[in-house]
Amino acid sequence: MILIADSGSTKTQWTLLNKGNVMDNIMTAGMNPYFIGVDSVVKILKEDLVPKLDTSQIKEIHFYGSGCSTEKNNTMLAESMRKFFPDTLVFIYHDILGAARALFGKEKGIACILGTGCNSCYYDGEEVYSKVPSVGYLFGDEGAGSNLGKRLMESYLKDRMPQDLRKDFEKTYPMTLEDILNALYNKPFPNRFLASFSEFIAPRKDHPFLNKMISDSFDSFFVEQVMKYDGYDKMTVSFIGSIAWIYKDILLESAASFGIHTGLILKSPMEGLVRYHTRS
Numbered sequence: 001m002i003l004i005a006d007s008g009s010t011k012t013q014w015t016l017l018n019k020g021n022v023m024d025n026i027m028t029a030g031m032n033p034y035f036i037g038v039d040s041v042v043k044i045l046k047e048d049l050v051p052k053l054d055t056s057q058i059k060e061i062h063f064y065g066s067g068c069s070t071e072k073n074n075t076m077l078a079e080s081m082r083k084f085f086p087d088t089l090v091f092i093y094h095d096i097l098g099a100a101r102a103l104f105g106k107e108k109g110i111a112c113i114l115g116t117g118c119n120s121c122y123y124d125g126e127e128v129y130s131k132v133p134s135v136g137y138l139f140g141d142e143g144a145g146s147n148l149g150k151r152l153m154e155s156y157l158k159d160r161m162p163q164d165l166r167k168d169f170e171k172t173y174p175m176t177l178e179d180i181l182n183a184l185y186n187k188p189f190p191n192r193f194l195a196s197f198s199e200f201i202a203p204r205k206d207h208p209f210l211n212k213m214i215s216d217s218f219d220s221f222f223v224e225q226v227m228k229y230d231g232y233d234k235m236t237v238s239f240i241g242s243i244a245w246i247y248k249d250i251l252l253e254s255a256a257s258f259g260i261h262t263g264l265i266l267k268s269p270m271e272g273l274v275r276y277h278t279r280s
Contacts, residue, residue, distance in 0.1 A: 001057050003088075004277060006098060006270050007031045007065035009116045010192055014049060015270055016058075020278040025270075026052050032067035033076055035189060041080045050084045060089045062277060064098030064269070066117060095269075096121045097128050102272025103238040103264050105279070110229055112221075114251075115241035116195040118144035120225040122235075131228040143221030143251075145195030145243050151213050152197050153180065162209050172200055202246050214247055218254035226260060238263035 001018045009032040016024040028048040031041055061081060068074050074092040081090050100111035100123035111128070113119040118141050121128040141147045155161040156169060157180070183193045204210050226232050237260050244251055245267040255262045266272065 002060040002062060002277060003053070003058050004270070004273050005061070005063040005065070006095070006268065006273065007063065008095065009035060009066055009189070010195070012044075012065075013268065013270055015274060016053070017274060017277065020274075022274060024052070031065060031077065033065075033073035034067040035191075038076055038080055041077060042083065045080060045084055055085050056087070058085060058088050060091065061085060062091050062093070062273075064093045064095050064273065066095045066113075066119075068092050068094045094128070095119070096130065098269050098273055099240045100128050101276045102266065102269035103240060104236075105272075105276060109236040109238055109263065110226060110232060112226065112237060112239045112244070113241050114143050114145075114221070114239055114244040116145045116191055117141045118147070118221060118225065118241075120229075122229050132225050141191075142224050143218045143243065144241075145198045146191040147194075147217050147220075148201055148214060148243070149194030149197035151217060152201060152210075153194065155209075155213070162207075165204070165207065165209060168204070169200065198243065198246065205247060205250065211250065214250050215254055218247075218251050219257070222254060222258050222260060227258065233259050233261070236261055236263040239265045240267075240269045242267060 001016060001023065004015045004017060006013045008030050010030045012028045012031050014026040014028065015022055026049060028044050031044060063077065063081070065077070068077065078090045078092050096111065096113060096119045099113050100121060103109065103111050104123055104125070106125045108125050109123055111121050111123050120132060121130045156166065161169065184190045187193070201210055201214070205214060226237055237255065239251065244265050248265045251265070252262055
């Protein structure tokens with residue numbers, strides 16, 4: 001049996017695969033090593049994953065995760081997993097490779113992630129090549145949930161939000177300025193806090209103010225990410241992630257305005273990763 005993981009900053013989906021057949025799906029917290037340390041990773045594995053598995057039957061773990069971009073981060077995750085899977089081969093990959101494999105299999109294209117955060121790459125059917133580093137919610141994440149939340153919160157705090165939305169926002173989130181600043185600067189996972197406001201935006205995405213805000217964020221993503229790749233206008237650009245899925249109509253309009261040829265839009269890479277590892 002093999003265990004495939006798709007891990008973001010918010011959650012991790014683990015899928016147990018036996019000869020191409022999905023045996024189980026398990027959800028745990030996200031395991032981005034830029035946001036949690038070894039103790040938290042071990043705790044998640046020990047309490048939320050291992051009790052649901054027969055670890056002796058798992059021959060390989062293929063872990064695709066956000067933040068898995070350095071040897072130090074990948075080693076930390078691999079060593080944590082080997083505490084519970086000592087006889088298992090553990091492979092750690094960046095989540096952008098997982099997106100590329102899920103979207104394109106062994107074909108070429110530009111793969112994009114739009115979830116809590118954002119990322120992109122050119123995929124030649126085997127390897128990924130990135131021209132723009134994923135620099136997180138402070139300096140980037142255009143088009144992602146954290147960016148939408150940041151734009152929404154900025155419009156609220158700077159009194160640019162239309163009154164009808166402001167009334168709904170304050171009714172939905174009875175927070176003081178102190179609460180907001182504390183969540184952003186003192187509490188863990190400020191990116192998740194910002195991305196959580198997509199729950200407010202999504203059902204109101206047709207409101208002119210929010211529609212433009214979302215469109216502007218996607219426009220920035222295409223300019224800062226996709227259009228950095230040579231020949232982007234001649235390649236297929238495909239997407240994975242909750243934000244791409246929820247706002248796909250606006251995303252497609254934005255892409256078309258730049259002459260970008262779009263392909264698949266998937267909410268999650270797991271189905272594609274199962275297909276990839278079954279064929280490999």
